[in-house]
Amino acid sequence: MAQNGQxxxxxxxxxxxxxxxxxxxxxxxxxTPGGHPMDPTQPGFPVFHRKFANPAPLGLMAxxxxxxxLSFFNTGARGITEPNFILCMAFGYGGxxxxxxxxxxxAAGNTFGATAxxxxxxxxxxxxxxxxxxxxxxxxxYTGENAAQLDQALGFYLIAWFVVTFIFLIACLRxxxxxxxxxxxxxxxxxxxxxxFFTGKAVLGVAGGAFGIITAFAxxxxxxxxxxxxxxxxxxxxxxxxxxxN
Numbered sequence: 001m002a003q004n005g006q007x008x009x010x011x012x013x014x015x016x017x018x019x020x021x022x023x024x025x026x027x028x029x030x031x032t033p034g035g036h037p038m039d040p041t042q043p044g045f046p047v048f049h050r051k052f053a054n055p056a057p058l059g060l061m062a063x064x065x066x067x068x069x070l071s072f073f074n075t076g077a078r079g080i081t082e083p084n085f086i087l088c089m090a091f092g093y094g095g096x097x098x099x100x101x102x103x104x105x106x107a108a109g110n111t112f113g114a115t116a117x118x119x120x121x122x123x124x125x126x127x128x129x130x131x132x133x134x135x136x137x138x139x140x141x142y143t144g145e146n147a148a149q150l151d152q153a154l155g156f157y158l159i160a161w162f163v164v165t166f167i168f169l170i171a172c173l174r175x176x177x178x179x180x181x182x183x184x185x186x187x188x189x190x191x192x193x194x195x196x197f198f199t200g201k202a203v204l205g206v207a208g209g210a211f212g213i214i215t216a217f218a219x220x221x222x223x224x225x226x227x228x229x230x231x232x233x234x235x236x237x238x239x240x241x242x243x244x245x246n
Contacts, residue, residue, distance in 0.1 A: 056101070059101030060223035060226070063120055064223060065093055068213060068217075071189075071208075071210070071213045073209070074212060076209075084133075089124075090127050091124070096121070098124065099121030101121070102117030102119075123161060151198070178222040182215060185218055192205075192211060193205065193208035
């Protein structure tokens with residue numbers, strides 16, 4: 001009878017660990033010469049228990065960088081008036097990369113991060129489609145006598161995202177001051193931009209752009225806090241956690 005921790009050799013040189021269990025030997029667990037567990041049905045493939053990396057900094061970086069560029073456009077900086085240059089960022093970094101970060105958050109078991117990053121990845125892709133000439137939204141639908149409807153439609157679009165962002169703000173109130181600041185400033189950004197399109201007042205668009213820049217820096221800061229670890233950095237940055245202490 002095998003004793004606890006006893007290792008016996010099975011066929012083909014594969015070692016099997018047998019454990020003493022209720023007076024008898026429990027089913028053996030195959031291991032490689034290096035000690036890694038193996039699937040007994042597929043002895044040629046060691047089973048490695050991988051650790052998921054944290055996808056949150058990637059999602060925050062993608063969100064912050066794309067928001068930063070669009071917000072400078074909203075403030076009218078350097079006389080840029082056409083939003084088309086933002087499309088590459090909206091489709092690529094803010095859209096695709098952030099959506100991928102959201103999917104990886106699902107795998108990591110973070111429901112909040114998965115929902116937030118996936119949602120804003122979808123936001124940037126949908127925003128890019130509005131101004132992409134191939135979609136026809138601004139080049140064929142809202143033209144001529146329908147041109148005046150575009151601003152009102154954008155206002156409703158931004159109001160919807162204001163509601164989504166406010167829900168995220170409520171849902172993260174016990175996370176950290178850093179993360180709360182991201183959603184707080186983003187909520188203000190969306191409501192100001194919605195008011196700008198509804199009223200046509202340029203000052204509201206500039207204010208929305210300014211708060212968007214603040215939002216971007218808050219997201220960058222939160223991303224930095226997630227990237228810094230005692231093993232890889234000489235310093236850490238505070239995020240002021242507000243949740244229960246372990």
